[in-house]
Amino acid sequence: MEKRIRVLARVKESQAESKEVVETRCKSKEVFYANDPNIEWYKQNIPCMYACPANTRVPEYLDSISRGDFDKTYLINRTDNVFPHTLGRVCSHPCETACRHGFEGLGDPVSICWLKRAGGDYRGKGKIKLEASKKKTGKRVAIVGGGPAGLTLANDLALWGHNITVYEALPIAGGMLYSGIPAFRLPRSLVQDEIKDIINLGIDLKLNVRIGKEITLQQLKDSNGAVCITIGCMLPVKLNIPGEDYQGVVPGLDFMMQVNTGKLKGIRGTVVVIGGGFTAMDCSRTALRLGAEKSIVLYRRTRNEMMVDERELKETSLEGVEFQFLVSPLNIISKAYPERQRGNGETVSEIECVKNKLGEPGPDGRKKPVPIEGSNFKIKADWIIPAVSQQSDPSLLPSKLNIKTEKGMATVDKNTYMTSEKGVFACGDFVSGPRNIISVVGEAHRVARAIDLYLTGQKRIKEKVARIVFKQGGLRSITQWKANNQDIYDVIPRKEIPSLKKEQRRGLEKEVDLGYKKETGQMQADRCYLCNHNIQIDGNECILCANCVDVCPYNCIKMARKDQVMVKFSADFKNENLDVFYMLIDEEKCIRCGLCLDVCPTACLYMEKFQFEKEFVE
Template structure:
C-alpha cells in the first residue's frame, strides 16, 4: 500500500501525483478517497526497461537481480537466492565482484529512486552477489554442445575475457593470447589493489578460464605469433588489445624524461616495480585514471636521496625497479591534480574526487598546460599553465593568468591508445581500430574488435561491447545476416522464459482447433478469455515494450514509496596524515541483511513487484490476483474485463508504471 503521509516528510521534492511539490498532508478527508472518471479503455500490463538498466553499458538485468535478492522473484526449488541472482546478473557481466567495487555506476545516476530521496545502492548489492559467488565457489558452464568453431581472442583484459565467456556459452572454442604474464588487462595493471583486491580479480578470471578457455601468456600477436598463423588456424579473430599506451602532453617540452603517462605509471606500480615517487608530483587529467595516479602517489610517498637509476621515471619507463629497503624511508609527497575542466565537471566519479582530497591531494580545475619548463639537463622542473574561462560555454584562455607550477615528476593522464607493434595495418590513424556497429572490422572478414581499442571508456562499456561482439561472431558462424540491434540494447527480462522455467508456458496457438468458428469481425484479437486458463495460448494482456521504451519517473506512483535512507557500505578512506603506506581495501561490502534491505528500495520500474495496490483500490474488484498455481514474476495480477469500468484507478496507484490504460486503443 501507499506510504503513510507522516513518513513522507524528509526529502524535498518527494511528490504525490496531482499535488504540488512539498505537500504532504491531505486537505480534506474527501481527498483521501481516490476518484476518477470512466473511459472506454481498460488496463493492460506493459513491461518496460528501467532507467538503471538502460544506463548500464553492460546491459545487466539490474531490476531482475534486485528483485531476486529482495525475495520478489523466487528461484527454482533447490537453488539459493544468491546463486539465482548471480546467474541472472552474469548473463550480461561475468565480473560482479570487480564491478561492484570499481564501476562508477551510471545505473545509479539513472535510477528513478532519485525522484524520491536517493538512488538504490546498486553497486553495493552487486558486490554482495559477487563476493557470495566467490565464497560459495559458483562456477560457469560452457554450452553442452561444441560448435566446432575456434576463436582467437587477442588480449586478456576485461573485453577479451568477457567475450571468451560469452563465446564459450555459445559452444565455441576460445584461445586468449595475452602479451603480459597475467590476465586482467587494465583491471590488473591499471586499477590499484586497494580498489580491486587481487584475490577477487583472480577468482573471477579463473571462473572464466575454467570454462575450457585456452590461455597463452607472454605472447604478443604480431611479433611472437603472426596474424597469418591465426587466420590459418582460427575461424574468427577478435581484437581486444585495449588501449594501454598513454598519450603524452601535447605541449613543448613534454619530451622530458620525467614526463610520463598515467597508464605507464599505474602499470609500474601494479607490477610492483614502482615503490616511491618524487617529492612534487603534478598530474594532468580529470578522469578516473588521473585519480588513481594521485591516490597511488600519495600512498607511495617519496625518498629524498636516490640515485639516477632510481628516479621514478626510470622505473616507470622500465629501465629499473625500486628496492624495498630503500622504500622504507618514504615521506609524504606533495601531489597536485590539474584539469582543463572545472572541478565540478571533471569526468572522475565525485566520490573518488572527494576521497582524493581527503587523502591530501590538491585539485585545481580550469587550467590548461602551456609548456613544460626544463633545466639545463633537460629534466622537467615545472609546468606553465593558463587559466580557462568557461563563461561563454567553451573554454577560452584568460590573457595574463599564466603561472608556473613546480614539479619533479609530471604525469599525463589525458588519453590512451593501442599498442600496434606488429599490427600496424589495423591502426586507423588515431591509435585505435575501426569497427562497425556489430563490432566487425570493415572489409576484413573474420576480424572483429571490442573494448578500449575501439574507444577508451568504462570497464562496464567494454564488457557490453564484448557481449555484442560474441553475438556477431556467433551469427557470422551461422552465416546469418547480422540482426538489427534493439533500440534499448540490454539483457531483458523475458516473461516467456520465466513461464517455461516454472512449467507454465502457454500452449501452441492453433486457431482452427482452439478458437473454433468465430465471427469475422472478432478476428483473433481477444486474449482475455484465451489467457485465463492454465496452459492457455495467450499471456493475459501482457505487452513487452522493453526493447524500445524506458520507464521514466513520471510514469510511477511515487506516493507509494516511503523515505528510506540508503544502506551504505563502510569505506576506509585514509586521511592525509594516514594515507602514506595505506594499501588496505577501501570499500567494505554489505552483510546479507543490509544487501536485502537495500534491494528492497528498488522500485521495480516497468514491472510488477506484487504490492497489491491495484487489487486493493479497484472499486469493481475487476483486478484480481492470479491464482498461486498459475502465478509467477510478471504474471501476478489480471483484469476481469466483464467487471472493469475503465476508471483507471489501478493505473494511478501502480507504483511501477506497469499498468496502462491501453485496452480499447486501435
C-alpha cells in the same frame, strides 16, 4: 526520463454505473499521449536495466539480496556482466543515474553498484560457476587481448561450445583491471579469481605473446574460423606542450602499470597530475601512498565537468590530494638533478600553467576552457603525470590484411562487428576510444553473438520472457512481491558504503572500501521499487469506481474520457474514437506500492512481473 504513459485498460462505457458520474471522475483536463506497450517498451520501463550497457537484470538481483539469496545475486551478475567483484567496486554505474528512486521527489538512487559487490562478498562457500556447453562446435576463435573485452568474448564463446585461445602481450591477463586500477580500489586476488573462473571454461590463455612478433595476425586468421582484436587503448594522448620528454614525466597509464607490476616502489617530492578522470584520481592517490609529500591534480574545467563522480572526488580529497580547477598546462620546465638523471636527459622542476574561464559548450555539451590572458603561473614539481586520455595503436595491424581504420581505430560493421577483412572482428576500446568497463563488457556480449552467428549460421541466443501474476491479496497485496520493509521501503535513506579512515589508508594493497554488512545490504536492496513489476487491469472486470485513482500516493493512475487520449500507432499518436473510458498509468513515479490492488472492489487490478533471461539454444 521522458513521460511514459501506458494504457492500463479500455473499459466500456456500459460497465459504468453512469456515464455522467464517471465523467466527473475524469478530473484531469490534460490530453494524454499513451502507449500500448510491447515487450521492448516494458524493458525500457526498467530504467536501471535499460541504462546498463550489459542489460544486467538489476531488479532481479536486488530482490534476491532482499530475500537473503546472495548466491543468486552473484550468479545473475556473473552471467550478465561477467565480473561481479570488479564491477561491484569500479563500475561507472549508469544504472544509478537512471534509477527511478532518484527521480525528482522520490529520493536518492538505489546503491546498485555496491549491492552487486554484496552478492560476491556474501555468496556461499560452495563454487558457483557456469558450465560450458558439452556439445562442441569444432570452431576455433583467436582473441587478441586479454582485457575486459577479450575475456568477456572468451567467456561467452566458450560457454557456447567454441574452442577459444586468448593471446595477451603482458605476463598476466586482465588488461586495465590488473594493470591500470590500483589494488586499494580493486584487490588483485579478486581480479585473479574472476579471470581464473573464465579460463576454467576450457580457454587456452597464452601470455607474453605479442602480435606481429611472436605470432602474426595473418597466422591467426589462417588457423582459426574467426579472429577478434580487443587490444584496447594503451598509447597515452600527449599534452602537446614543450618538455613532455623530460625525466619525471610519466603518462598516467604507464605510471599505474609500473606501480601495479612492482617496477615503481617509491617516489618523493611533489607530484602534479593532469586530468579529471578516474585514472587521474588513481594516480594522485597512488602517489601519496608511494611517498610523495604533495599530490596536486590540475583540471582545465570546473568540478562540474569532471568525469568522476562526487564520491570519488570526496575520497581523493580526503586522502590529501589538492585540486586546482580551471587550469591548463603550458610548458614543462627542467633543471639538472644529477642524482636523478638517467643518461643525458633533463629532469622536471616546474610546470607553467594558465588560468581558464569557461566559454561556449563544445560538441560534447561541456563548456570549453578559455585561457585568461596574463594569468600564467608556475608550480614546482618533481613528477608530472599526464592522465588526459589514451588512444589505440593502429600500427599493430598488418598492412597485408588491409583492415580499415579511422582516427587510429579499427572500423567495423555496426551490425556484424566485422572489420574490412572477412573473419576478423574487433571490439572494445580499439574501435571506439577509451570507455568504461561495463560499456566494453556490454559490447563484447554483442560481438560474441555476432561471431557465433558467423561461425554457425544460426541465432542460438534467444531472449526468454516469463510473466508472473500477483493478484489481490487482502489488504497487503505488496507482500506477494516485496520481501521486507513493505511499509517503509520507499523512505529508507540511501547509506554510503563504509570505508577506512584516513589514517588507515597506508600502502598499496589495503582495500579502502569495506562493503556493506549483510543486514545493511539487505535493507539497501529493499529500497528498490522492483520496476520489472507492472500494474495491470482486466478491463472486463473494471467498474470505473476510481478507487485506484484516489488511493495512488503519487497520482500515477488516471481515468480519462475517449477525447482525452491519443494512442501511439507506429510513430504517430491517434484518437481511437472508441466508446470507452481509458484507465492510464504514468510510469514515471509509480513505486509499485500495490495500494491500488488493495482497494479494488472487483479485484480487477493485478501486479505482473516480467522476468527476462538470455537462453542458449544448441
